[in-house]
Each structure stands twice: as structure tokens, then as C-alpha cells.
Amino acid sequence: MERALIGKISEYEGKEALIKGRVFNIRNLGNIVFLVVQDYTGTIQVVVDKSIEVKTGDAVFITGLVKKDARAKSGCEMKGEKVEVVSKNIEELPIDLSKDDLNLNLVTLLDYRTLSLRHPKVQAIFKLYDLLLKSYERAMRECDFTEIKTPKILGSATEGGANFFKVKYFDKEATLAQSPQFYKQMMVGVFERVFEVGSVFRAEPHFTTRHVNEYIGLDAEMGYINDLYDVTKTLNIVLKKMFEEIKKDGQSYLDLYNIELPEVLDEIPCIKLAEIKKIIKEEYEYEIPEGADIDPHGEELAGKYAKDKFNSDFIFITHYPWSDRPFYTMPCKDNPEETCGFDLLYKGLEIASGGQRIHQYDELVANMKKKGVRAEGMESYVDTFKYAIPPHGGWGMGSERIIKQMLNLESIKEAILFPRDVKRLIP
Amino acid sequence: MERALIGKISEYEGKEALIKGRVFNIRNLGNIVFLVVQDYTGTIQVVVDKSIEVKTGDAVFITGLVKKDARAKSGCEMKGEKVEVVSKNIEELPIDLSKDDLNLNLVTLLDYRTLSLRHPKVQAIFKLYDLLLKSYERAMRECDFTEIKTPKILGSATEGGANFFKVKYFDKEATLAQSPQFYKQMMVGVFERVFEVGSVFRAEPHFTTRHVNEYIGLDAEMGYINDLYDVTKTLNIVLKKMFEEIKKDGQSYLDLYNIELPEVLDEIPCIKLAEIKKIIKEEYEYEIPEGADIDPHGEELAGKYAKDKFNSDFIFITHYPWSDRPFYTMPCKDNPEETCGFDLLYKGLEIASGGQRIHQYDELVANMKKKGVRAEGMESYVDTFKYAIPPHGGWGMGSERIIKQMLNLESIKEAILFPRDVKRLIP
Numbered sequence: 001m002e003r004a005l006i007g008k009i010s011e012y013e014g015k016e017a018l019i020k021g022r023v024f025n026i027r028n029l030g031n032i033v034f035l036v037v038q039d040y041t042g043t044i045q046v047v048v049d050k051s052i053e054v055k056t057g058d059a060v061f062i063t064g065l066v067k068k069d070a071r072a073k074s075g076c077e078m079k080g081e082k083v084e085v086v087s088k089n090i091e092e093l094p095i096d097l098s099k100d101d102l103n104l105n106l107v108t109l110l111d112y113r114t115l116s117l118r119h120p121k122v123q124a125i126f127k128l129y130d131l132l133l134k135s136y137e138r139a140m141r142e143c144d145f146t147e148i149k150t151p152k153i154l155g156s157a158t159e160g161g162a163n164f165f166k167v168k169y170f171d172k173e174a175t176l177a178q179s180p181q182f183y184k185q186m187m188v189g190v191f192e193r194v195f196e197v198g199s200v201f202r203a204e205p206h207f208t209t210r211h212v213n214e215y216i217g218l219d220a221e222m223g224y225i226n227d228l229y230d231v232t233k234t235l236n237i238v239l240k241k242m243f244e245e246i247k248k249d250g251q252s253y254l255d256l257y258n259i260e261l262p263e264v265l266d267e268i269p270c271i272k273l274a275e276i277k278k279i280i281k282e283e284y285e286y287e288i289p290e291g292a293d294i295d296p297h298g299e300e301l302a303g304k305y306a307k308d309k310f311n312s313d314f315i316f317i318t319h320y321p322w323s324d325r326p327f328y329t330m331p332c333k334d335n336p337e338e339t340c341g342f343d344l345l346y347k348g349l350e351i352a353s354g355g356q357r358i359h360q361y362d363e364l365v366a367n368m369k370k371k372g373v374r375a376e377g378m379e380s381y382v383d384t385f386k387y388a389i390p391p392h393g394g395w396g397m398g399s400e401r402i403i404k405q406m407l408n409l410e411s412i413k414e415a416i417l418f419p420r421d422v423k424r425l426i427p
Numbered sequence: 428m429e430r431a432l433i434g435k436i437s438e439y440e441g442k443e444a445l446i447k448g449r450v451f452n453i454r455n456l457g458n459i460v461f462l463v464v465q466d467y468t469g470t471i472q473v474v475v476d477k478s479i480e481v482k483t484g485d486a487v488f489i490t491g492l493v494k495k496d497a498r499a500k501s502g503c504e505m506k507g508e509k510v511e512v513v514s515k516n517i518e519e520l521p522i523d524l525s526k527d528d529l530n531l532n533l534v535t536l537l538d539y540r541t542l543s544l545r546h547p548k549v550q551a552i553f554k555l556y557d558l559l560l561k562s563y564e565r566a567m568r569e570c571d572f573t574e575i576k577t578p579k580i581l582g583s584a585t586e587g588g589a590n591f592f593k594v595k596y597f598d599k600e601a602t603l604a605q606s607p608q609f610y611k612q613m614m615v616g617v618f619e620r621v622f623e624v625g626s627v628f629r630a631e632p633h634f635t636t637r638h639v640n641e642y643i644g645l646d647a648e649m650g651y652i653n654d655l656y657d658v659t660k661t662l663n664i665v666l667k668k669m670f671e672e673i674k675k676d677g678q679s680y681l682d683l684y685n686i687e688l689p690e691v692l693d694e695i696p697c698i699k700l701a702e703i704k705k706i707i708k709e710e711y712e713y714e715i716p717e718g719a720d721i722d723p724h725g726e727e728l729a730g731k732y733a734k735d736k737f738n739s740d741f742i743f744i745t746h747y748p749w750s751d752r753p754f755y756t757m758p759c760k761d762n763p764e765e766t767c768g769f770d771l772l773y774k775g776l777e778i779a780s781g782g783q784r785i786h787q788y789d790e791l792v793a794n795m796k797k798k799g800v801r802a803e804g805m806e807s808y809v810d811t812f813k814y815a816i817p818p819h820g821g822w823g824m825g826s827e828r829i830i831k832q833m834l835n836l837e838s839i840k841e842a843i844l845f846p847r848d849v850k851r852l853i854p
Contacts (some may be wrong), residue, residue, distance in 0.1 A: 059818075061651075090789075134568065388449065
């Protein structure tokens with residue numbers, strides 16, 4: 001007999017069906033036993049004889065008659081005639097999945113990851129993450145971007161600095177990609193518009209609620225732009241499409257967190273860094289520390305301002321100082337102390353960083369020199385700019401941060417199936 | 428003025444338009460100069476005055492009148508009035524892009540990757556790769572699979588053996604994922620059906636036309652199966668959908684390689700290894716070496732047999748010996764010397780490997796012991812099987828091998844933007 005999916009069980013009303021799933025719960029009423037059986041499409045109540053040996057958590061195949069039951073969510077219940085336990089729980093679950101909230105501390109939640117994920121509310125995070133990946137890919141293709149995959153083992157560090165992991169690569173030493181930055185820029189010269197969904201590795205020793213050492217970056221780069229606003233406008237369009245799709249297909253998961261996703265504005269507010277610093281001081285009497293581009297509390301207040309003033313969950317902050325942005329960022333024509341770089345905040349947390357890049361070879365080489373960046377190992381990147389790379393820009397976006405902010409999760413690690421931090425390599 | 432895409436230039440007939448793109452070719456006829464300008468949507472001929480300074484390869488913005496021209500592919504040509512060179516070629520291109528075929532050796536092709544990719548025939552490979560990624564993701568979602576992303580830095584090697592890269596992870600030693608095998612199996616207990624598109628790292632010292640050390644794996648795992656044929660049938664459905672979509676959207680790229688993609692059969696032939704060995708001996712008088720599961724020449728002949736006998740580019744070979752398959756592969760009930768493992772060949776090359784896995788804890792532990800696999804570092808994987816993981820199976824598929832076979836490329840490295848092999852870390 002073909003498997004009947006529980007979510008479509010009403011199609012089998014009055015007929016025999018075979019369901020396959022996990023026993024989520026058991027209620028024993030003496031002579032009669034009720035099993036709640038769950039598959040990936042839904043749950044159903046199955047009445048079975050008390051003689052049947054089955055335990056919570058077991059994986060079962062059940063054949064039986066499907067009957068109408070107005071009280072049931074699926075509209076039906078099943079009279080289980082044949083119950084086959086195809087995989088047995090051989091140990092008591094160490095956590096209680098039957099509560100509405102797991103209420104585990106982060107360490108326990110992650111240590112028991114393969115079990116805590118069985119909880120509907122935890123699982124919902126990753127059903128939304130699945131939608132996020134889907135909607136990004138679709139939005140990017142609708143905007144004519146070509147998907148690329150670039151190497152993660154590199155001959156030399158992309159972004160420089162000390163925040164890279166070393167790999168022993170046969171008899172050579174290599175590093176793990178801190179971003180697909182160089183590759184996506186080089187590919188603008190070929191495909192004009194490219195995007196990548198891929199692993200990003202950062203050897204940052206931070207142990208915070210918003211950092212991890214491995215994450216999935218949603219990257220993009222586009223050519224023939226006029227200025228950085230061509231990039232922010234495109235990201236705005238992409239976000240709008242993504243949130244529409246997530247809202248459409250993910251409401252049942254959002255409901256578990258009481259989230260009503262607002263529409264992304266057609267024009268997300270876009271404010272210069274110098275400007276927002278002034279505003280934060282005036283509106284909230286908070287002075288962003290000297291030297292810092294903007295500190296986490298300043299970001300929060302910028303997010304608050306966007307919400308209060310524009311009713312927007314998002315805000316672009318632009319024109320970060322030259323000293324704070326990487327060497328490939330385009331300096332402003334009218335003020336070389338500022339760059340055409342931007343950050344995108346979502347509810348007061350940076351979720352994306354981007355900008356216009358330098359596309360002229362001479363300018364790039366000069367800026368590297370000025371920044372003290374060694375050209376060694378970067379020849380193939382730098383040389384590409386001898387061959388007329390068009391004006392371009394792009395972004396790198398942290399996929400997990402979007403989900404963290406969307407659901408107001410305490411830590412980004414809750415939004416990653418198996419997060420990696422300074423202390424955690426397992427599971 | 429808004430940018431006009433060259434692919435849609437006929438909409439601007441009789442009007443002024445602004446195009447942005449690269450000068451692909453120049454024909455100088457004395458007083459008059461013809462530029463062939465290319466953007467990511469097409470090419471157009473632009474007539475400009477001889478006084479305009481522009482070189483092949485330059486990135487330009489051109490404003491001008493669009494006129495009907497029946498001889499042109501786009502149906503139009505442009506009279507260029509204002510030509511702005513926004514990025515200049517400052518060095519002669521080291522390779523000639525104007526020929527129908529580049530005819531470069533593999534080393535040169537890859538050394539000049541960012542330029543050789545500008546050639547339409549080379550670029551076509553990655554437009555098809557883009558379609559491959561798109562079609563896999565869509566087919567998997569249509570089959571109810573949830574997309575997951577699993578970590579690539581691991582506390583211990585997934586598949587064991589010596590073929591893993593070591594990473595210095597703060598004060599610990601870690602390894603790069605040889606596959607998402609453990610994680611996708613664990614996630615069957617949560618989502619039932621999962622897929623992942625992600626980086627795979629193999630420290631194999633082979634230097635061949637079908638191996639690289641980093642590639643993109645198209646992985647999947649599904650629960651509540653009856654046997655391995657539930658897995659091969661699902662992969663069959665997925666391949667059929669993928670090839671239909673690639674054929675539909677990619678014909679112009681396939682044409683450059685004179686490829687007519689045949690339909691994937693509803694039932695790809697599925698033959699046991701022992702059987703295909705006999706057939707190859709009888710039909711082609713080739714004896715597969717003792718001990719080897721099947722050697723590359725044997726695979727080629729199995730592919731030839733599938734084509735000759737079933738008119739199929741694909742063939743599943745099943746029931747590989749226990750000694751050749753990893754410890755998590757389900758042994759056959761009727762013959763424990765054989766497993767429920769399979770390979771999928773495309774035109775005689777293995778492109779996927781999969782099978783049914785062991786889902787019972789005791790059986791898994793016993794098989795690890797029998798294989799001499801150390802349980803150390805695998806506890807969180809092995810322990811998951813105490814909690815009723817349903818019968819399941821899946822596959823790992825090499826994305827780049829599919830494209831290699833589809834286009835009959837000589838080396839898999841031609842199907843990777845920036846391949847990694849024993850000798851190559853750059854670009």
C-alpha cells in the first residue's frame with residue numbers, strides 16, 4: 001500500500017490507509033489507547049487496542065480505517081488495525097518535548113540538538129530558514145543574478161587581518177574563505193550580476209549572541225551601477241520579495257512566535273553615518289563613542305529611530321569612514337575620508353554590509369598601498385582590474401542573523417542547526 | 428536615463444536609449460566605426476563616429492537612437508551619440524576571445540580564468556551550472572524536502588580514512604567535512620526529508636579528469652523508506668525534473684556544444700553489481716579486475732550497455748559489496764556480503780552514490796565494530812540512533828560531474844569556476 005501523508009488524510013475518509021510517522025504522544029484510557037502520530041505534514045489521532053506495544057517516540061507504520069472526526073484538526077481520526085514499530089526508542093528521551101516551550105538553556109538545547117529540534121517551536125525556526133534560502137534564491141534570479149559557487153579553500157586570506165582559519169593543504173598552507181568577496185567581484189566582469197549562498201568562516205574569538213565562527217552568507221555583486229544607491233535599491237527589492245514569500249508560506253511557523261511580519265517598505269530609510277550619529281545624540285541623548293563607526297547600542301537606537309520615525313524594521317546606514325572599511329571599498333569623490341560603503345540594520349542589528357567597490361586598477365593599487373595591504377597572494381584578483389571591470393557593488397548578508405531578528409531569538413546560535421563557536425565543535 | 432537591456436532593445440525602436448556593456452568587437456570602416464556591445468542579455472551593433480576613442484574590452488555607457496535593422500539578431504542597431512568609457516582596458520588581453528573556440532590547454536584556461544570565462548562557450552558552462560543548481564533546489568522542494576545547512580568544520584572526520592583536511596580551530600584541531608552524511612541522517616529524525624547544497628572537501632591526492640579536492644555536493648536523505656529502491660525512484664524523479672528544466676531554459680547554451688539533451692527515462696535501468704559484471708564480460712569481453720567494485724573502464728562499459736540496451740544515459744548499479752561501502756550502509760538481509768548501496772552512472776561516470784542506511788542503534792554499533800571504525804568523536808551521531816530514527820536512505824551527488832558529462836567536457840575542472848586540485852590553490 002502507498003503511504004498516505006497525514007496532512008492529506010481527509011482524502012482517505014472511509015477507506016483504509018497506511019500512515020508512517022512518529023508516536024508523539026500516548027493517552028491510555030484503560031481498554032482503549034490514543035496515539036498522536038506525526039509525520040512531516042501533520043498529526044493525527046489513532047485509536048489502537050491496549051494490547052499493542054508502542055512507546056512515545058517510536059517510528060511506526062500504521063494501517064487502519066480513516067474516519068471523519070469533526071473535533072480533529074485534520075478532520076479525521078484513524079482506527080489503527082496493524083501497527084508496525086519500524087524503529088524503537090531504546091532510551092528515555094532526556095528532554096520533555098510535550099511542553100509548549102522547551103525552556104532549555106542554550107548549552108543544553110544545542111547539546112541535545114537532534115532531539116530538541118523535534119519540538120515544533122524549535123523546528124519552526126528551520127522551516128523558516130528553509131523558506132529564507134528559497135526566497136533569496138528566487139528573488140535573486142528574478143533580478144537576473146546568476147548563481148555561482150566559489151572555492152572555500154584559498155591560497156591566501158581574502159580580507160586580511162588575523163580572523164582566518166588555517167588549513168593544511170597537502171604540502172601547502174591554505175586559509176578558509178572569510179567571504180567570497182574577491183571571486184564575486186571578479187565574476188562581475190563575466191556575468192555582471194552574481195550571487196552566492198555559501199559557507200563563510202571567521203576565526204573571531206568573540207563569544208556573543210550575534211557572532212559565530214561559521215555561517216551561511218547570502219552574497220551578491222552587480223555591475224554597471226551608477227552609485228551605491230543602485231546596490232541598496234536592489235537589496236531593498238530583494239528583501240521585499242523575500243519577506244513577502246516568507247509571510248505567505250511561513251505564517252504557521254511565525255504564529256508559534258506570535259510574529260506578524262510587516263511589509264518591507266518600498267524605500268527603506270537610508271541615512272549617512274554622520275547624520276545618524278547626530279540624530280541618536282539629539283533624539284536619545286546617547287553619544288556613540290569616538291572612533292567607533294557605530295557601537296551595538298548605537299545600532300539598536302538607529303533601529304529604534306527607523307521604527308519610530310519611518311515605521312521600518314530596516315535602515316541603511318551609509319558613508320562609513322575610510323578607516324573602517326576594507327581596501328576595496330570606493331572612497332567618496334567629494335570626501336575621501338568617507339566611503340560608498342553601507343550597513344543594513346534589521347531591528348537594530350547589522351544583517352548586511354556592502355557598498356560600491358573600486359573598479360579602476362590604479363585606484364585599487366593606490367588604496368591598498370595607503371591601507372598597508374600586502375599585494376602578495378592577491379595578484380590574480382588585482383590583475384583582473386587591468387581588464388575593464390565595470391563600476392560595481394554588492395553585499396554580504398548573514399542568513400542566520402535575519403532569522404534571529406525575525407523571531408527575536410536571544411542568540412544567533414538558536415538559528416543555526418549545528419553552530420560553531422570558540423568552544424563548540426560538537427555536535 | 429534608465430538602463431536599457433540589450434536583450435529587450437526592440438522595445439526602444441525609434442527612441443533614445445542608454446545601454447551599458449562591454450565592447451566585444453570593433454570594425455573600422457574608415458569614416459564609420461561599428462562596435463559590437465555586449466551585456467548579460469545580448470549583443471547589439473552600434474555605429475559611432477571614428478573620432479570616438481574606445482577599445483575592445485572597454486566597459487561603456489552608450490546613449491543613442493535605436494533603429495530597426497532586419498539583419499541584426501536583436502532586430503535593431505543603435506546610432507551611438509554619446510559614448511562614455513566607464514572602465515578602460517589598460518592591458519592587451521593575453522588571450523583571443525574572438526574565436527569560436529578558445530582552444531587553450533587546461534592550465535592556461537584556468538590560469539586566465541577571469542578572462543577565459545568571458546568567452547561565450549566557456550560562460551555557457553556556468554549558465555548551465557546555474558540552471559543545475561536552480562533545478563535541483565526546485566525539484567527537491569517539489570518532492571517535499573527541507574533545505575538544511577550543516578557545518579563544514581567538524582570535531583572529527585565524517586567518513587574516516589585519511590582523505591580529510593585538517594584545520595587549526597583556535598586551540599583545537601578540527602577537520603573539513605568530507606560530506607554532510609552524519610548531519611543529514613540525524614535530520615531525518617526531525618524533518619524526514621532533507622537536502623543540502625554545500626561544499627565538500629576531499630584530501631584525495633588523485634590528479635585525474637574526474638577528481639577535485641573541493642566540490643559542491645547535492646545531498647539528500649529521506650525517511651520511512653521501504654528499501655533502497657524508494658531512494659533510487661526519488662532520485663530518478665528529481666533527475667527527470669532537473670533535465671526537463673535545463674533543456675527548457677538552457678537550450679541556447681547546450682547548442683554551443685551541439686548537445687540535444689535526451690529525456691530522462693521514467694525508469695532508469697537498475698542492475699545489481701554482480702549482474703552488470705557478468706553482462707560486461709559477456710557483451711564486451713571485458714573482465715572487471717577481481718576485488719575492485721567496478722573500475723573506470725567497467726563503468727564506461729556499463730554506461731554503454733545502458734545506452735545500447737535501454738537508450739538511457741543513466742544506470743543505477745546496486746548491491747555493492749559490504750567490504751567496499753562505508754559503515755553506515757545497510758547490509759542486505761538475504762546476503763550480508765552485499766549492501767543496499769548504489770551508484771548512479773551518467774554516460775558511464777559515477778555522478779552519485781547512495782543507498783539505504785542502518786537505522787537501528789545496535790546494528791550500527793555492531794557494523795562499526797566489524798569495520799574497525801572508532802566510535803570516538805562520533806558519539807553524538809551514534810547516540811541519535813537510540814531515539815528511533817526511521818528507516819532511511821539518501822544520496823550524495825557531484826554537481827560538477829553532471830555538467831562535465833552533459834557537455835562531454837574533458838575534465839571536471841572545466842565545470843568549476845575556480846577548481847582546487849593537488850597543485851592548484853590560485854586563482
